[in-house]
Amino acid sequence: MPQEKTKSLKIDDVSRQSGLTKRTIRFYEDLGLIPKPERSAGGTRRYRQEHVDVLRKISQMKVALGFTLEEMQRFMHLNDALYDYREDYKNLSDRKKKQDRLKEIVGVIDEQLQLVESKLEKIHKVKLELVAMRKRATIGMQKLKKSEGKI
């Protein structure tokens, strides 16, 4: 039976697969933006594919939403919060507390949703402007074409 090791990745692999520099990857780890990877006996970081996925996501979101890393932290924590919540879901000891926690989480999610929606709107407006500009320009070209014969 082959040892089913998920073949750990070195930081350079992660760098190439995520498009982020090694410095940035370590930096994000320091900030707590990504989970700390395992270490070899000698101290070398050993990543799993999961890390690449998270890094890709962070990178995309940062570019798309224009979030600062601090904002990204808040966002990333949402997933963790929900996951953590599930983790100790079975010990239903304090129902009231659990409910409050969930309400809190939903609150933060709604905040983020509003933010994202307002960004969508604004960008949509920008798109409309661009489309209008394009139209103006192409109309200009058509006018040129029409007057082509009569030189």
Next chain:
Amino acid sequence: MPQEKTKSLKIDDVSRQSGLTKRTIRFYEDLGLIPKPERSAGGTRRYRQEHVDVLRKISQMKVALGFTLEEMQRFMHLNDALYDYREDYKNLSDRKKKQDRLKEIVGVIDEQLQLVESKLEKIHKVKLELVAMRKRATIGMQKLKKSEGKI
């Protein structure tokens, strides 16, 4: 007949109306992001409402699109390019040249449109993720509610 002066604004007025600091306004002028305002005899900047509009737009777009100021310059130049084109539209001297110029402009617009659309997509994905998370969280709350009686 009342002298129809469009009542020039001082930098502090522009600052309050645009939400940008005076420093930022001067900074953007240095970068060529906004047209240079007139100056009084003594050298004080005299703005018009138009300036406020442009500044507001820049501010919004910067936040929404996460553009750097350099990218904003490219974008802002599109408007100018189209306007300039119209300016000397009547002297149709070189039809070929005009057509090339317009093609160029449309090309840049299309670039920007692609960029904007890809941003819209990415943000939409983020939104979907948030919605999914919200659902997970609210389902959790319902489970709690259901198990409420049987303590």
Next chain:
DNA sequence: CATAAATCTAACGTTTACGTTAAGGTTATT
């Protein structure tokens, strides 16, 4: 097992997008 190639931490450097302060000139008000 020697040596090259990659990794580690730590620290200082850089760029962007302004903030802040200084020193002096201009406008507005009394």
Next chain:
DNA sequence: AATAACCTTAACGTAAACGTTAGATTTATG
């Protein structure tokens, strides 16, 4: 016309987000 309130340029300061370099391991390879 004096004085406050605002404006000007110039220069240095700063926070965020990494880049770069150094010096010391560690890991991979012939």
